[in-house]
Amino acid sequence: MLDINSIKAELAEAFPEISFSTTRRLTGRCIVAMKSKYQGADIFIKSNKIVVEAAIPQWTTRLMLGAGAAYRKLTDxxxxxxxxxxxxxxxxxxEVSLRT
Structure with a gap:
């Protein structure tokens, strides 16, 4: 089984310019990668694979943008x-998949 903390440490070492934290989303625990407050990724660790999804990393930014978050995702x-x-x-x- 994949370990969320070891994968987080591996990512932090490989990408020092990106900050990583763990949090809970509706679908379970995940790693949040934050390059800026508008650009990042959610990394979900499943039992035998990893799912990466482009995301706006901060909840406050998501709430402020509202429907604009979907527009930004489609146009940026x-x-x-x-x-x-x-x-x-x-x-x-x-084994990694990308959720769009």
């Missing part, structure tokens, strides 16, 4: 860069 060409970088790194060792 750099929005998913952080998620793609994390997926590429983790794919070297684990």
């Amino acid at each position: 060409k750099d929005f998913s860069n952080t998620a793609m970088q994390i997926k590429e790194h983790l794919s070297r060792k684990y």
Whole structure:
């Protein structure tokens, strides 16, 4: 079984410019990667694979943007860069999928 804390430590070492924290979402515990308050990723650790999703990392920013968050996700060409970088790194060792 995959360990959320060891994967978080591995990511923090590989990406020092991104801050990582653990939190709970509706679908369970996850790692939140925050490159900026508008760009980041949610990393969900399942029993045998990892799911990475581009996301706005801060709840306050999500609430302020409201429906604009979905618009930003669809129109900002750099929005998913952080998620793609994390997926590429983790794919070297684990089974990883990207949720869009």
